[in-house]
Amino acid sequence: MRVVVYRRVSTDMQTVESQNVTLKRYIEQNKCEVTREYIDESKSGDSKSRAQYNEMLTHIYDDDYDAILCFDDDRLNRDINSGLDLLLKCKEAKKLVIMASTGQVFDYNNDTDMLMGMIKTWVSSNEKAKLRLRVKAGVERARAERGGTWGAEKKTISLKRYDEYKLMGLSDRKIAKLMNVSRNTLAARLKEREQKEV
DSSP states (O other): OEEEEEEEOSSTTOOTHHHHHHHHHHHHHTTOEEEEEEEEOSOOTTOTTOHHHHHHHHTTTOSSOSEEEESOHHHHOSOHHHHHHHHHHHHHHTOEEEETTTTEEEETTSHHHHHHHHHHHHHHHHHHHHHHHHHHHHHHHHHHHTTTOOSOOOOOOOHHHHHHHHHTTOOHHHHHHHTTSOHHHHHHHHHHHHHHHO
């Protein structure tokens, strides 16, 4: 079977490596031919700005593959609207969707699979909404306990060291890893420096 592989992680603290093991095993066991791969890093499943996901959708009607292979359904979508849109496009294009973590294969031209896909899309979307509520409640509790403040102390980094790494040709991702900070923290400090220079 010819497949396109889609991977997604939500934060810059995650990697697709854990998904890769399961996906590779599925590909080998089922003798799949991978025609394309798409990876969205640091993107929420309900984000409309997932460039690779959107690129994958532009090729949904191409005839060089039969299925979309992903780790699990929540890697594809956590938004009910875009999830249902994907189901309908897969149905129209006669593309299967395979969840490598469970081995489930969904053919949305089959009424039962379509119903299951709709339920799974709703569950993923609902799970995301509940997660937001729990995080919001936790933040409010932490602020109340700490007198209005919340979160970790602001990390300071050596921008001089950053500049040295940059001159060596290293990417921001690699520099952030070497400096033991997230890419978001590094980007924030660079933006602060830029604003001070203006």
